[in-house]
Amino acid sequence: MAKKQFKAESKRLLDLMINSIYTHKEIFLRELISNASDAIDKLYYRCLTEGDTGISRDEFCIRLEADRDTRTLKITDNGMGMTKDELEKNLGTIAKSGSLDFKEEIEKKDEIDIIGQFGVGFYSAFMVSDKVSVLSKAYGEDQAYLWESSGADGYSITEAEKEGCGTEITLTLKEDTDDDKYSEYLDTYKIKNLVTKYSDYIRYPIQMMVEKNRLKPGCEDKKPEEQEYETYSELETLNSMVPLWKKSKSEISDEDYNNFYKEKFFDYTDPAKVIHTDVEGIVSYTALLFIPGQAPFNYYTKDFEKGLQLYSSGVLIMDKCADLLPDHFSFVRGLVDSQDLSLNISREMLQHDRQLKAIAQRLEKKIKSELLSMQKTDRDRYVKFFKNFGLQLKYGLYDGFGAHKDMLKDLVMFYSSTEKDLVTLSEYVSRMKHEQKNIYYASGENVEKIDKLPQTELLKDKGYEILYLTDDIDEFALQMLQEFDEKEFKSVSAEDLDIGESKEEKEESEKQAEESKDLLEFMKEALEGKVSEVRLSGRLKSHPVCLTSKGGLSIEMEKVLNSMPT
Numbered sequence: 001m002a003k004k005q006f007k008a009e010s011k012r013l014l015d016l017m018i019n020s021i022y023t024h025k026e027i028f029l030r031e032l033i034s035n036a037s038d039a040i041d042k043l044y045y046r047c048l049t050e051g052d053t054g055i056s057r058d059e060f061c062i063r064l065e066a067d068r069d070t071r072t073l074k075i076t077d078n079g080m081g082m083t084k085d086e087l088e089k090n091l092g093t094i095a096k097s098g099s100l101d102f103k104e105e106i107e108k109k110d111e112i113d114i115i116g117q118f119g120v121g122f123y124s125a126f127m128v129s130d131k132v133s134v135l136s137k138a139y140g141e142d143q144a145y146l147w148e149s150s151g152a153d154g155y156s157i158t159e160a161e162k163e164g165c166g167t168e169i170t171l172t173l174k175e176d177t178d179d180d181k182y183s184e185y186l187d188t189y190k191i192k193n194l195v196t197k198y199s200d201y202i203r204y205p206i207q208m209m210v211e212k213n214r215l216k217p218g219c220e221d222k223k224p225e226e227q228e229y230e231t232y233s234e235l236e237t238l239n240s241m242v243p244l245w246k247k248s249k250s251e252i253s254d255e256d257y258n259n260f261y262k263e264k265f266f267d268y269t270d271p272a273k274v275i276h277t278d279v280e281g282i283v284s285y286t287a288l289l290f291i292p293g294q295a296p297f298n299y300y301t302k303d304f305e306k307g308l309q310l311y312s313s314g315v316l317i318m319d320k321c322a323d324l325l326p327d328h329f330s331f332v333r334g335l336v337d338s339q340d341l342s343l344n345i346s347r348e349m350l351q352h353d354r355q356l357k358a359i360a361q362r363l364e365k366k367i368k369s370e371l372l373s374m375q376k377t378d379r380d381r382y383v384k385f386f387k388n389f390g391l392q393l394k395y396g397l398y399d400g401f402g403a404h405k406d407m408l409k410d411l412v413m414f415y416s417s418t419e420k421d422l423v424t425l426s427e428y429v430s431r432m433k434h435e436q437k438n439i440y441y442a443s444g445e446n447v448e449k450i451d452k453l454p455q456t457e458l459l460k461d462k463g464y465e466i467l468y469l470t471d472d473i474d475e476f477a478l479q480m481l482q483e484f485d486e487k488e489f490k491s492v493s494a495e496d497l498d499i500g501e502s503k504e505e506k507e508e509s510e511k512q513a514e515e516s517k518d519l520l521e522f523m524k525e526a527l528e529g530k531v532s533e534v535r536l537s538g539r540l541k542s543h544p545v546c547l548t549s550k551g552g553l554s555i556e557m558e559k560v561l562n563s564m565p566t
């Protein structure tokens, strides 16, 4: 039978897979297992909606079988199977979104290392195989078909024999090279390992015949040195099927959560906070979220990708679903599992899903309330959290023209001149003097420098608390916020500080200014082009002179603006 050619774009992807220099070739197994699981889902769903299909839930399974003599690895399922047309359509073209996403991403980034993040699909089998055979019989059909391909030169489909519906995929593994030991995929230990790593929550048992040792029958009563052992084979289920987040909370220890987090998200520090929540409603879901104990090394760079894992009833549909997290909480890691996300949902469609939006909104509120409660009940932990991720919260205040004000204003902290520590805005307000109208702040490079500014001296002397702003974003964030609890923010270098000068004081300073008019004018001329005005100030204590700015911007802020590329 003549070989058929792959469609052009499939061929490109296939070439990519075959010539992949990618180190995570092992993900092929995850892909084939999740396809098997999808196929069982489809049939199971059909059982549910159309009534009897003659199969009961507990007969569904995925089998793995390795044969060293033939160098083959088989992945078998008793799911929907594929008709001849479907074999052609599904395996001859990149029809499916997972592969499509991948392809586009590759083109965009020109980078091979991202394969692991995507469902790369069926073609990943070619990363490890010289030849791939797919024997499939669709549910409700009598004829089975065999799809075979040795790679880029095309594929063939022939009639074949198969009992029962489902699909059996046989991989003939490539020869080992110095760099790649493909034969390790025939190794029971390795296979078990890969299943627990990638496919542990597949809801159907993934089974394999495993060789084990046991006492020979009749040996039980013998002395230890006389006991004899024999090997035997037993069908073993390799995956745990019930994911941690589906267990009842009372069964889960802190250590379970911490280990789960560290393994799944490749962190070596315990999370600062675990949020495990079940929500029933228009959209029901379980979320297991973690606030990392430290910022990832690339957190404040372009390389960092936010997102939560998205599962549909225990099956991973997306590894980093960005739409589930607002930017200001992008540090949160974790997952969402919802049975309400439709079963065969396409990954592309998903981004526009209304249900996702609803989940995202609730998660945002939940994260905020958990952070607030940490702030109240475990101050040290919160401060540590804030040192890791506070910058992001402050960017969030500024972002979107203050659209996230209400979400974030209670979460941000600034260094306080009186407390010598980070404080929240409401703490500041609670300590304000009776007649005080403004929240005072001063900007500078660091706390020590700000503390020595002539502008802070007077306010400190009069016993006002000042917030010291040391991050470039701080002042912009406060400007965006405009007020907190109806108190306006005021820079210590603002012209009018509102600190209740008496009538006499005012008259006195006006008089002095009048008297010094010529001197000030002379100074201004001498500094022409450097300053716009020279004034007498009633604010200076031990310093002879200070620089100040006109309007809403402080000198620090002007510096930031001037340093920005235009």
Ligand code: ADP
Residues within 6 Å of the ligand: 031, 035, 036, 038, 039, 077, 079, 080, 081, 082, 090, 091, 096, 097, 098, 099, 119, 120, 121, 122, 123, 166, 167
């Ligand atoms: P995706 O899983 O993202 O759809 P894949 O490349 O993994 O993309 O698979 C392509 C298509 O091939 C699947 O959508 C499915 O229709 C079909 N398919 C793959 N494996 C199986 C299987 N074991 N049983 C039935 N259909 C399968």
Ligand code: MG
Residues within 6 Å of the ligand: 031, 034, 035, 098, 119, 120, 121, 122
């Ligand atoms: Mg797939």
